[in-house]
Amino acid sequence: MTMPGSAAWEPTAAQAIIDQLKSKPGALLPILHAIQDRFSYIPEEAVALIASALKLTRAEVHGVISFYHHFRTHQPGRHVVEICRAEACQAQGARALEAHAKAALGVDYHQTTADRTVTLEPVYCLGNCACGPSVRVGDDIHARVDAQAFDELVESLKTERVEVR
Amino acid sequence: MTYRIHVPSDTTAKSLGADRIARTVEQLAKEQGVDLEIRRNGTRALYWLEPLIEVDTAEGRYGFGPVKESDLDSLFAAEFWKGAVEHPLALGLVEEIPYLKRQERLTFARAGVTDPLSLEDYKAHDGYKGLENALALSPQVIVDMVKESGLRGRGGAAFPTGIKWQTVLNAPADQKYIVCNADEGDSGTFADRLVMECDPFMLIEGMTIAGLAVGATQGYIYLRSEYPLAQKNLNAAIETAYANNLLGENIQGSGRHFDLEVRLGAGAYICGEETSLLESLEGKRGLVRAKPPLPAIVGLFGKPTVVNNVLSLAAVPFILDQGAKAYADCGMGRSRGTLPFQLAGNVKQGGLVELAFGPSLRELMFEFGGGTRNGRALRAVQVGGPLGAYLPESQWDTPLDYEEFAKVGAVLGHGGVVMFDDTVDMGEQARFSMEFCVAESCGKCTPCRIGSTRGVEVIDRIRAGENVEANLELLSDLCETMVDGSLCAMGGMTPFPVQSAMKHFGEDFVKNASNAPALAEEV
Ligand SMILES: Cc1cc2nc3c(=O)[nH]c(=O)nc-3n(C[C@H](O)[C@H](O)[C@H](O)COP(=O)(O)O)c2cc1C
Numbered sequence A: 001m002t003m004p005g006s007a008a009w010e011p012t013a014a015q016a017i018i019d020q021l022k023s024k025p026g027a028l029l030p031i032l033h034a035i036q037d038r039f040s041y042i043p044e045e046a047v048a049l050i051a052s053a054l055k056l057t058r059a060e061v062h063g064v065i066s067f068y069h070h071f072r073t074h075q076p077g078r079h080v081v082e083i084c085r086a087e088a089c090q091a092q093g094a095r096a097l098e099a100h101a102k103a104a105l106g107v108d109y110h111q112t113t114a115d116r117t118v119t120l121e122p123v124y125c126l127g128n129c130a131c132g133p134s135v136r137v138g139d140d141i142h143a144r145v146d147a148q149a150f151d152e153l154v155e156s157l158k159t160e161r162v163e164v165r
Numbered sequence B: 001m002t003y004r005i006h007v008p009s010d011t012t013a014k015s016l017g018a019d020r021i022a023r024t025v026e027q028l029a030k031e032q033g034v035d036l037e038i039r040r041n042g043t044r045a046l047y048w049l050e051p052l053i054e055v056d057t058a059e060g061r062y063g064f065g066p067v068k069e070s071d072l073d074s075l076f077a078a079e080f081w082k083g084a085v086e087h088p089l090a091l092g093l094v095e096e097i098p099y100l101k102r103q104e105r106l107t108f109a110r111a112g113v114t115d116p117l118s119l120e121d122y123k124a125h126d127g128y129k130g131l132e133n134a135l136a137l138s139p140q141v142i143v144d145m146v147k148e149s150g151l152r153g154r155g156g157a158a159f160p161t162g163i164k165w166q167t168v169l170n171a172p173a174d175q176k177y178i179v180c181n182a183d184e185g186d187s188g189t190f191a192d193r194l195v196m197e198c199d200p201f202m203l204i205e206g207m208t209i210a211g212l213a214v215g216a217t218q219g220y221i222y223l224r225s226e227y228p229l230a231q232k233n234l235n236a237a238i239e240t241a242y243a244n245n246l247l248g249e250n251i252q253g254s255g256r257h258f259d260l261e262v263r264l265g266a267g268a269y270i271c272g273e274e275t276s277l278l279e280s281l282e283g284k285r286g287l288v289r290a291k292p293p294l295p296a297i298v299g300l301f302g303k304p305t306v307v308n309n310v311l312s313l314a315a316v317p318f319i320l321d322q323g324a325k326a327y328a329d330c331g332m333g334r335s336r337g338t339l340p341f342q343l344a345g346n347v348k349q350g351g352l353v354e355l356a357f358g359p360s361l362r363e364l365m366f367e368f369g370g371g372t373r374n375g376r377a378l379r380a381v382q383v384g385g386p387l388g389a390y391l392p393e394s395q396w397d398t399p400l401d402y403e404e405f406a407k408v409g410a411v412l413g414h415g416g417v418v419m420f421d422d423t424v425d426m427g428e429q430a431r432f433s434m435e436f437c438v439a440e441s442c443g444k445c446t447p448c449r450i451g452s453t454r455g456v457e458v459i460d461r462i463r464a465g466e467n468v469e470a471n472l473e474l475l476s477d478l479c480e481t482m483v484d485g486s487l488c489a490m491g492g493m494t495p496f497p498v499q500s501a502m503k504h505f506g507e508d509f510v511k512n513a514s515n516a517p518a519l520a521e522e523v
């Protein structure tokens, strides 16, 4: 399967996404989502295109991007691993998992491993609160993740065949 | 002969391996020449039993769970598809499992029973009867039915839904909107997710009825981006509804019109607050608006707008089908109907427990939940999400009722119950509440934005044993300032978990008080 969000920057593709969505009422969030889904982050070049299509200033678009935790303006690693930090997962050992994950990967939240396999992000609840600690990778949610399960998960991400485009 | 089995497909069942189980079952059946029809149901949300395979029989559905891949050989050897067979994972008839049998599943009657994306299944289980009735009623009669049902908003504030709808019905406008709040940000809650993943047509039907009731022709579901499967199922169900003339122009030949679209949030807790949500839907930063004006008068794009939680809208088809009285007959006092509670955190039997209001929190946590998962003593319970109070044992006999909870300074909120064992450090929990507010405040007002940052610092000093008494007093004052001076409940309620932790678990804050001099010297 092709990993979503790994396409190289293509202004025409970005413009096509923007043109398709720009007439929706309240189009900015749908556009930002579509751009990030395609390119894995929102490149500075895209901000300029979006601003001009929606008749906003670049500062206004940046203001919106920075308000929402989900949007990012730098290229992440091949996989974004989100660890749930919220209370129901805390009650099941999420704090120990966080500490382990940071130590095992050698990164803090919002950082990417040196081999660019994993970007680590916090998340506040994945709705999987009866079977925590919960971790999300792509559209997959993992339940009852302890240190060992985390290491296995990361190992499987590392050894996954890299798509050659 | 063909045997039919069901393998759940919601996020939690999948997170526990349900997809792999379904694939392996299919493969084994092929290899062994067993004629199995594998359907994917939603989930019953008896999560400690997931993945829970169900088998159709003449007497009802037999269950097996929790199933691991390594159990499949023995399940096949036992010919589990026949239902009433001996096996260590055999659970008997699923609907006889006490956890399920003792519930009053009105909203969740279909969850785990039907295929979420099958319109035929939905209709075969009373789906779209409410809309059929509504299409024959005047807007005012629909609104009156919702009022009479006693339904109060399930998103947290418990405002009467019928009264909100009346305001929008009365507001003259060329365009009105129905907005479903599917931001479900509260930790410990997943009932909205279950509706959207397991029974999406119910939400679509409820929103369509709301549109008829107030004269709105456009609906939006504002869905959090943390729920990819809910997004997929909602979009698929919406497409089916359009294809079957249950959305769009001239619905079922009635001349009425309703369009519906899913919009994604982007990981901001504050966008669950209704005015922040509207700003976000408009494509802006989610800054909270001052009220008045109410969204019912000046809402999305300045137009009259109903903003309701998923569960509020999901309760509507039942009310229009079975009547307002059938709904209002459940419950106690001013809390009518049922609330889907969600047992989460350190709980042995986590899952969804839909109950009429009235039983105690203790019954919920022990008779349903079975106590903690790891068997340690239960110590603290946070009810109602990250802005809800922590309850100590002395409060566990409080009946599950909005007003009774308010009396002890707690909230039911969206029905999330998060259990903590005796290893919890309540000073750390209090700190997290403040830290969460720092991360999630919209930044519009000072008590919330600055207050929470100060809150983290003060709690850190207390936990380090610095000037404990003076700092505790400072923390109390800070909490009061936030409660009194915040524009919305984000800043206004963040102190609830903090104050309850201080009041009931104060010893956890001062554990290090004796280290104070040593620490002071280090700095
Ligand atoms: C910080 C904050 C977060 C909220 N999050 C949600 C949420 O995720 N879902 C929800 O339905 N209501 C949430 N609410 C409540 C909404 O503001 C609003 O009361 C609700 O959507 C109204 O619908 P209801 O009457 O059906 O409950 C939140 C409120 C606040 C202050």
Ligand code: SF4
Binding pocket: B270, B288, B440, B441, B442, B443, B444, B445, B446, B448, B449, B486, B487, B488, B489, B490, B491, B492
């Ligand atoms: S209380 Fe906090 S979240 Fe609410 S409006 Fe003020 S700053 Fe924004």
Ligand code: FES
Binding pocket: A084, A085, A086, A087, A088, A089, A090, A124, A125, A126, A127, A128, A129, A132, A134, B187, B188, B189
């Ligand atoms: S609190 Fe972690 S999944 Fe809900």
